[in-house]
Amino acid sequence: MPLIKSISGIRGTIGGVSGENLTPLDIVNFTGVFVLFLNKKYPGTKIKVVIGRDGRVSGEMVKNLTVGTLLARGVNVIDLGLATTPTVEVVVVGQKAQGGIILSASHNPQGWNALKFIDARGEFLSKVDGEEILALAQENKGDFSSEENLGSYVINPFLFQEHLRQILEIPLVDVETIKSKNLKVVVDGINAVGGMAVPELLKLLGIDNIIELNCEPNGQFTHKPEPLAENLAQIREVVKKEKADLGIVVDPDVDRLAFIMENGEMLSEEYTIVAIADYVLENFAVIETARPGKYTKNTVSNLSSSRALKDITEKHGGQYEAAAVGEVNVVTKMKELRSVIGGEGNGGVIFPELHYGRDALVGIALFLSYLVKKNISMSEMYQELPQYFMVKDRIELTPDINLPAILEQIKQTYSTEKSTDIDGVKIDWADSWVHLRGSNTEPIIRVYAEAKTLELAQAKVKEIKDNILAYIK
Secondary structure: OOOEEEOOEEEEEOOOOOHHHHHHHHHHHHHHHHHHHHHHHOOOOEEEEEEEEEEOOOOHHHHHHHHHHHHHHOOEEEEEEOOOOHHHHHHHHHHHOOOEEEOOOOOOOOOOEEEEEEOOOOOOOOOOHHHHHHHHHHOOOOOOOOOOOOEEEOOOOHHHHHHHHHHHHHOOOHHHHHOOOOOEEEEEEOOHHHHHHHHHHHHOOOOOOOEOOOOOOOOOOOOOOOOOHHHHHHHHHHHHHHOOOOOOOOEEOOOEEEEEEOOOOOOOHHHHHHHHHHHHOOHHHHHHOOOOOOOOOEEEEOOOOHHHHHHHHHHHOOEEEEEEOOOHHHHHHHHHHHHEEEEEEEOOEEEEEEEEEEEEHHHHHHHHHHHHOOOOOHHHHHHOOOEEEEEEEHHHHOOOOHHHHHHHHHHOOOOOEEEEEOEEEEEEEEEEEEEEOOOOOOOEEEEEEEEEEEEHHHHHHHHHHHHHHHHHO
């Protein structure tokens, strides 16, 4: 499997040939390049880096290589051990570090791992910074430190508690009401770090009746890690059998969040941010009182996310805008609009009052507050939200296919409709939309569609795919 190098770091399968897979040489080289980047950005400063891993089988090996390289480059290291992606982001800011490295391949299957770089703001690198790192990787320069200049090493897994403390102190997190409802909750931690983090958060929220599935962080994934309905048969069955109030699902590094309703059906991951936005916007006055003028009711998600967020935002008097796919793009647009809430339709909640990063833990706390204040079941809550149906499909790319030309053809074919081309091409109709874009990680064209009925969404996907296949032929 090719080693994937992007502005956010490197990702690949463990073992094999250097440069083609994620090998020890690649780990050492790119860790060193990140140090070069930080040294250039903070000249004369003793660099401090926070590091955390998600629980994969290869995680300890990758961590040891990364830490050893950082120390050899003269960097002081704070090792959180098993830590969620949002925890690393929060700790980087709290410890005034110059950067962080998250060892997680996110929703990729077992056998993968990655080094994801974040900056001193606890955010993923900008496009400019990421491209600078990729350029430095081509030079592969930099000296190692003498013994007297080696970095220091501290392991402190307890800094996770600081992340949880900040969540509990958010005014919109209603611990007392959550506790009073005596909820029964099923948690699927996919045998990664979420198996530790989510139950601990729930206990602090006053929930004692927790059924844990796959919560041993040994990296032995029991199902495909992406939180999609087809991968979640076990928890759906357990929620229904145990008559639980809900189920909670996270991906291996806990930046994506999905819920199972009390009837065993999945609340589409698209609706994670929709429900939470409804709660945050409804209680905007609470945030405005605490932070006068800092935020607006404006929201942001990416182009492939549900139109339901737009409907919810406008219901509360705010403005919605879509960004290109990718967390860094959503965050940039949120800052521009001073958005109080935003995220991605893949279950990624970004609540800037805590930090500018997708965070399933703050999402859980806000969602549970929303649910208990409504005092209804999850399925009843869902019925109160705008109803849409989404279809996600793909077309395999071959070397002879000219993707830019195909996207331009589609844009011309639908030139009388509203279109957006900041990331692929999105065509908007009054009752539906279709978004086409090349994948950043696979040789495919992603074809997403949403409409008020499943049949219309399916028809839109077929229509667009038929047009694309006709162009290819």
